[in-house]
Amino acid sequence: MAVITKEKFIYTPPLGELPVLYEDEYFIAVDKPAGLLSVPGRLPEHHDSAFLRLQHNFQAIKITHRLDMATSGILLFAKHRDAEIAMSKIFQKRAVEKQYIAWVQGKLSTSGEVNAPLITDWPNRPKQKVDLAEGKPAQTYYKPLEYNTIKGITRVQLTPITGRSHQLRIHMMHIGHPICGDQFYHPEPHLCEFKRMALHAHKLSFIHPFIEDQELNIISPVPF
Numbered sequence: 484m485a486v487i488t489k490e491k492f493i494y495t496p497p498l499g500e501l502p503v504l505y506e507d508e509y510f511i512a513v514d515k516p517a518g519l520l521s522v523p524g525r526l527p528e529h530h531d532s533a534f535l536r537l538q539h540n541f542q543a544i545k546i547t548h549r550l551d552m553a554t555s556g557i558l559l560f561a562k563h564r565d566a567e568i569a570m571s572k573i574f575q576k577r578a579v580e581k582q583y584i585a586w587v588q589g590k591l592s593t594s595g596e597v598n599a600p601l602i603t604d605w606p607n608r609p610k611q612k613v614d615l616a617e618g619k620p621a622q623t624y625y626k627p628l629e630y631n632t633i634k635g636i637t638r639v640q641l642t643p644i645t646g647r648s649h650q651l652r653i654h655m656m657h658i659g660h661p662i663c664g665d666q667f668y669h670p671e672p673h674l675c676e677f678k679r680m681a682l683h684a685h686k687l688s689f690i691h692p693f694i695e696d697q698e699l700n701i702i703s704p705v706p707f
Contacts, residue, residue: 508562
């Protein structure tokens with residue numbers, strides 16, 4: 484009987500400077516490419532990350548949220564501890580609007596909402612899974628933007644209300660429309676022609692905690 488072995492992951496992040504999308508004395512937002520970790524991994528060969536690249540110029544920098552390695556788009560950092568605390572309070576109040584753009588498998592015709600609690604799938608971590616009994620609440624709004632009849636995929640806008648790990652990826656898989664190129668949750672990722680996961684953090688909006696009445700709308704162009 485043939486023995487199936489799991490292919491070893493080799494971390495080869497894209498090189499180059501991270502494009503700055505917004506910067507002031509409190510925050511800096513960069514455009515993270517797919518394939519780069521948000522923060523250093525546990526192993527030395529997984530240390531290259533958006534955080535360490537920025538820390539070279541901003542020693543006191545703090546990350547305010549994270550993106551999966553396979554997800555591209557807006558990543559916001561606080562330049563010092565006070566900014567980190569202020570941004571943490573904004574996230575806790577859910578006063579931040581995040582918008583993602585993705586391509587998903589199949590035809591998604593109507594807008595809707597996914598309420599499916601999530602929990603770590605411990606035997607298969609870092610994967611997560613839906614668990615109606617013990618999972619933590621997770622909520623996502625989705626809106627179809629375009630259907631590609633030739634490829635049988637739909638371009639969608641995703642708005643997470645909660646911020647669970649892998650939330651958008653699992654929720655779209657849960658309703659039968661996995662994200663194209665998702666090696667974790669798409670049952671047949673080879674069906675998509677994308678060489679990466681088609682999920683991008685496109686917009687981040689919130690009221691600036693230090694500049695009165697200033698609303699920040701940070702935008703990252705969608706690369707697919």
